[in-house]
Amino acid sequence: MDSKELCYLSAGQLSRLIRKKEVSPVEVIEASLSRIQSLEPALNSFITLLSEQALAAARVAEREIQAGRYRGALHGIPIGLKDLFYVKGVRNSSGSRICDAFIPDFDSTVTARLKEAGAVLLGKLNLHPFAYGVTGENEEYGPMHNPWNTSLITGGSSGGSASSVASGECGLAAGTDTGGSIRIPAALCGLAGLKPTYGRISRYGITALAWSQDHAGPMARTVEDCALFMNAVAGYDPSDPTTAGLPVPDYVMFLTGNAAGLRIGVPREFFESPLDSQVSECVWKAIQRLAELGATVSEVSWPMYRESMAIASTIQMVEATAYHSKMIRDEGPRIYAPARLRLEAGVFISGADYVQAQRARTLFYRKSRDLLKEVDLLAGPTVPVPAFRIGASSIQVGDQKLNVVALLTQYTRPFNLNGFPAITVPCGFSDQGLPLGLQLAGRPFEEEKVLQAAYAYEQATEWHLKRPPI
Amino acid sequence: MAKEFELSRETFLSLAKAFGLDTKDPHMEELYAFVQKVLPSLRSIDDLDLTGLEPTWPLTSLKE
Numbered sequence: 001m002d003s004k005e006l007c008y009l010s011a012g013q014l015s016r017l018i019r020k021k022e023v024s025p026v027e028v029i030e031a032s033l034s035r036i037q038s039l040e041p042a043l044n045s046f047i048t049l050l051s052e053q054a055l056a057a058a059r060v061a062e063r064e065i066q067a068g069r070y071r072g073a074l075h076g077i078p079i080g081l082k083d084l085f086y087v088k089g090v091r092n093s094s095g096s097r098i099c100d101a102f103i104p105d106f107d108s109t110v111t112a113r114l115k116e117a118g119a120v121l122l123g124k125l126n127l128h129p130f131a132y133g134v135t136g137e138n139e140e141y142g143p144m145h146n147p148w149n150t151s152l153i154t155g156g157s158s159g160g161s162a163s164s165v166a167s168g169e170c171g172l173a174a175g176t177d178t179g180g181s182i183r184i185p186a187a188l189c190g191l192a193g194l195k196p197t198y199g200r201i202s203r204y205g206i207t208a209l210a211w212s213q214d215h216a217g218p219m220a221r222t223v224e225d226c227a228l229f230m231n232a233v234a235g236y237d238p239s240d241p242t243t244a245g246l247p248v249p250d251y252v253m254f255l256t257g258n259a260a261g262l263r264i265g266v267p268r269e270f271f272e273s274p275l276d277s278q279v280s281e282c283v284w285k286a287i288q289r290l291a292e293l294g295a296t297v298s299e300v301s302w303p304m305y306r307e308s309m310a311i312a313s314t315i316q317m318v319e320a321t322a323y324h325s326k327m328i329r330d331e332g333p334r335i336y337a338p339a340r341l342r343l344e345a346g347v348f349i350s351g352a353d354y355v356q357a358q359r360a361r362t363l364f365y366r367k368s369r370d371l372l373k374e375v376d377l378l379a380g381p382t383v384p385v386p387a388f389r390i391g392a393s394s395i396q397v398g399d400q401k402l403n404v405v406a407l408l409t410q411y412t413r414p415f416n417l418n419g420f421p422a423i424t425v426p427c428g429f430s431d432q433g434l435p436l437g438l439q440l441a442g443r444p445f446e447e448e449k450v451l452q453a454a455y456a457y458e459q460a461t462e463w464h465l466k467r468p469p470i
Numbered sequence: 471m472a473k474e475f476e477l478s479r480e481t482f483l484s485l486a487k488a489f490g491l492d493t494k495d496p497h498m499e500e501l502y503a504f505v506q507k508v509l510p511s512l513r514s515i516d517d518l519d520l521t522g523l524e525p526t527w528p529l530t531s532l533k534e
Binding site for chain 1: 477482485486489490491492495497500501504505508509511512513514515516517518520523524525526527
């Protein structure tokens with residue numbers, strides 16, 4: 001198998017070969033580093049590349065496996081971390097030169113659990129500065145480029161995570177999602193990306209954006225890889241009091257390919273929002289495919305869907321301003337201009353308005369919970385448009401010219417507010433050959449159902465097998 | 471309907487100063503325009519009936 005083919009194997013496929021000792025972790029990491037060398041800086045996926053450390057870790061993994069100490073499905077798998085997951089001894093930029101000197105002296109819980117699982121860290125991945133943006137643009141480290149067309153955005157904020165996995169530089173990557181930052185770039189780059197339930201994965205040792213809406217999760221080329229990541233990382237963490245002490249199932253067990261009996265609701269509000277006609281068509285076909293696989297599909301109404309944007313934005317702006325308050329005061333002019341405006345705007349939202357937003361959140365949570373008594377899952381588009389040109393500040397959809405942030409987050413942000421799990425999977429391509437995403441969301445702590453439906457759809461289609469022309 | 475959003479320049483500068491922003495920075499003009507544009511869109515929360523509801527405590531797990 002040639003080096004590029006090796007890079008495009010899913011983590012699941014690679015793990016089976018590594019376990020059988022048909023491929024060695026060193027071979028895999030060398031192929032990844034070669035792929036990175038050939039694609040960088042064109043994609044600009046990485047902020048910090050850890051070539052030597054990765055090769056050293058691969059040699060250790062190889063010795064362990066040869067000695068019969070196989071750790072599990074991620075042993076020897078090449079991974080990348082968005083550059084806001086702390087890695088002991090490695091710069092954590094959070095996407096800004098302001099933080100260049102910050103070298104954490106401990107691992108985030110996600111980092112630690114991935115290391116424990118035997119995954120090999122290739123490097124720290126580029127992101128929208130401070131994760132406060134949805135396009136993957138970054139003036140200081142340079143914009144991330146979409147592997148399907150390098151003049152287009154990756155989406156963000158986990159843009160480097162998306163470009164690295166979509167191009168075969170990494171087998172799997174970790175991202176974070178406060179308003180859609182896993183699902184948006186995953187959809188625009190043709191990947192699966194899971195935002196788990198709030199409290200399912202520890203946030204300890206991750207640069208925050210808005211504590212109460214931040215989620216960490218996998219970005220991968222297959223749904224199975226998302227499940228493997230969850231198996232290694234999910235679960236209670238005493239260092240993060242918001243994690244749940246609930247048992248973590250073996251998520252792979254739910255990947256049966258069967259969607260029979262699942263009740264899927266399609267909120268009509270999704271299709272009353274600005275939406276590109278090609279995206280709408282592909283998503284409806286995907287929902288139809290799920291029905292053919294045995295799911296029951298019905299139209300539903302999601303109360304407070306529209307208000308959820310204002311509620312989530314209010315909370316996010318205040319929490320982000322609070323978290324970054326010292327930097328805003330001390331380093332204001334050095335902050336990436338669009339992020340600076342949003343960070344400073346939170347100053348002008350009152351404490352009373354923040355609490356009102358949290359009360360409204362309680363109501364939205366209850367409405368969402370009630371809706372998901374009628375159905376098991378919600379389905380719809382992940383992002384209303386395909387990827388667009390880097391630098392665009394507004395996008396034309398039909399006869400409307402729309403703000404990029406509001407447009408890209410319209411389907412993802414509500415699930416950051418209620419904390420429910422949501423995944424995106426590829427569901428087709430635009431006329432320009434750009435990937436489009438289907439979003440499936442479920443009840444809190446029912447990631448297994450979300451993964452089950454996503455896997456059934458994925459296995460019934462071939463979208464996830466397409467590769468970008470790079 | 472949500473009440474109209476009003477933030478006078480005087481109040482804006484006063485809040486900015488209290489937080490510790492440099493109110494003499496020319497950037498303040500841009501920030502004022504941005505705040506005037508963005509914050510009114512958040513007022514739809516005022517239209518919700520929140521009677522009897524307590525805030526979601528942000529830093530607790532969703533487990534019930």
